[in-house]
């Protein structure tokens with residue numbers, strides 16, 4: 001079973017690299033530069049396009065859209081909604097990253113609007129996913145205060161209610177489509193010590209769903225595995241969070257299919 005999952009993820013990794021998908025990213029000010037570098041190193045082609053004057057038009061031509069609510073303002077929200085509507089109309093998959101959506105009234109309202117636009121994949125940390133399913137989370141701002149295991153029930157419920165793939169990230173990631181579920185191990189304890197690592201991952205999920213839009217569950221698993229494998233590799237040479245950032249980008253760039261397959265730790269539940 002694990003072998004099947006790993007070989008599917010590895011095949012999607014090779015396809016993503018060969019395809020160099022155009023990924024429309026609407027992400028936050030903190031993440032924009034690092035996320036774009038992560039996508040380029042991984043083999044995708046990111047474009048950060050947020051203003052409503054052009055976001056709808058762009059979403060229709062990109063392979064996938066990703067929307068991250070990290071640093072919100074009304075003009076950006078208009079751009080997010082226009083882009084998600086256009087992605088839906090064009091049959092393009094889109095990924096929602098509900099950063100700290102529970103923290104303020106404004107964020108809660110915006111995330112409720114975005115959920116109505118049927119994201120293909122929702123990717124968040126454990127606190128974000130627990131709160132999105134209506135539970136009480138221990139999250140503080142953008143950082144998770146809950147273990148992933150505690151969010152697994154919430155993720156399944158949210159996936160079923162939204163008819164979406166839900167990915168919960170942390171020490172061991174969890175992915176479900178409401179019926180199937182896997183855990184993905186790997187990565188490094190330095191990953192939550194670098195801002196925007198999750199935001200960059202959301203962009204990479206976009207790259208994978210762009211090349212496998214009818215396999216959003218498998219594509220999400222492949223993206224998270226790509227991060228886990230490159231993170232394990234980077235931890236061998238990093239001295240701390242700052243050097244990890246560069247080692248991780250280098251690791252994504254130098255990764256080959258054999259190492260991907262040999263290092264992948266995906267467990268079906």
Ligand SMILES: Nc1ncnc2c1ncn2[C@@H]1O[C@H](COP(=O)(O)OP(=O)(O)OP(=O)(O)O)[C@@H](O)[C@H]1O
Nearest residue numbers: 125169170171187188189191192196197198199227
């Ligand atoms: N303790 C850990 N050990 C290994 N990998 C981790 C750990 N914590 C997080 N990760 C990895 O870091 C990446 C980002 O996940 P995380 O849950 O930290 O996102 P996030 O909280 O949304 O981040 P941000 O909002 O700062 O961008 C994922 O690939 C996840 O597997």
Ligand SMILES: Cc1ncsc1CCO
Nearest residue numbers: 028030070071099142196
């Ligand atoms: C630190 C931070 N603040 C708003 S978005 C963001 C990036 C991590 O989610």
Ligand SMILES: [Mg+2]
Nearest residue numbers: 099125198199
């Ligand atoms: Mg986040």
